Amino acid sequence: MNFNYPNGKRYIPKVSETEFKGKKQSNPSYSNRGMTLEDDLNDTNEYYRERNIAVIHKKPTPVQIVKVDYPKRSAAVIKEAYFKQASTTDYNGVYKGKYIDFEAKETINTTSFPLKNFHQHQIDHMQEVVSHGGICFVILRFSKQEQVYFLQATHLLFFWERMKNGGRKSITKEEIEQNADFIPLGFRPRIDYIKIIDTLFHL
Numbered sequence: 001m002n003f004n005y006p007n008g009k010r011y012i013p014k015v016s017e018t019e020f021k022g023k024k025q026s027n028p029s030y031s032n033r034g035m036t037l038e039d040d041l042n043d044t045n046e047y048y049r050e051r052n053i054a055v056i057h058k059k060p061t062p063v064q065i066v067k068v069d070y071p072k073r074s075a076a077v078i079k080e081a082y083f084k085q086a087s088t089t090d091y092n093g094v095y096k097g098k099y100i101d102f103e104a105k106e107t108i109n110t111t112s113f114p115l116k117n118f119h120q121h122q123i124d125h126m127q128e129v130v131s132h133g134g135i136c137f138v139i140l141r142f143s144k145q146e147q148v149y150f151l152q153a154t155h156l157l158f159f160w161e162r163m164k165n166g167g168r169k170s171i172t173k174e175e176i177e178q179n180a181d182f183i184p185l186g187f188r189p190r191i192d193y194i195k196i197i198d199t200l201f202h203l
Contacts, residue, residue: 037106037141037148041091044189048095054194056093056100088125089136095194096203099134101126102153102193106141112170113140115163123160126153135201139183139193140176149180150196 038058048054069077089103103126105117118138129136136153159171181196197203 037104037139037143038090040185040190041104041139044191044193045091045093047189048194054093054095054100056091056095058091059088089122095135095197098201098203099129099132100197101129101134101136102138104139104141106143108143109170110142110144110173112172113142113176114170115160116169118156118160123157127157130154130157135197137193139191140180142173146185148183148185148191149176150183150193151176151180152200155179 042058045054045056045058048056071077089101091104092099092101094100103118103122105113107113107117126136126138130153138151138153138156140149140151141147156171159175163169181200183191183193183196186192
């Protein structure tokens with residue numbers, strides 16, 4: 001079955017480095033190389049759920065089916081489909097009775113985080129969540145440096161508005177270090193963002 005993005009580009013699944021290196025990954029310092037931010041967050045959320053800490057899930061990417069074959073009356077085979085652009089953020093759930101909503105992005109840049117990684121509809125959604133008292137934030141990863149930050153949505157909204165008013169189209173690394181909270185990578189949970197929520201929101 002073929003999957004395509006809205007621009008028509010063919011979707012090719014990513015293959016992690018661990019699938020190529022096999023036993024060469026025995027060195028613990030390399031055990032997480034090739035893991036994407038999504039992989040790490042899914043593992044973290046599973047850890048939270050298994051221990052009854054929080055219930056956070058990644059929203060499925062909406063898919064539009066455009067071609068279906070019916071080889072048998074009782075069976076249908078999807079031959080072609082397109083990933084539709086999601087209208088909100090990637091993750092949401094509940095923690096200690098509070099609504100949690102966040103987006104996760106990563107960049108290979110080392111000195112700034114491009115705002116083009118976000119879309120206006122995501123910004124609008126985050127603004128709505130904040131206005132209704134939800135806990136909303138973004139998790140940013142500098143992949144080359146393997147550094148992860150927790151940036152509250154209110155700060156992202158400020159930098160987005162600055163760009164809309166003719167300012168810079170990215171957030172400098174220095175600005176992120178000043179306004180965001182650094183999340184040290186662990187084993188389990190891999191990205192312990194709940195600890196940051198507890199500190200910032202006194203939960």
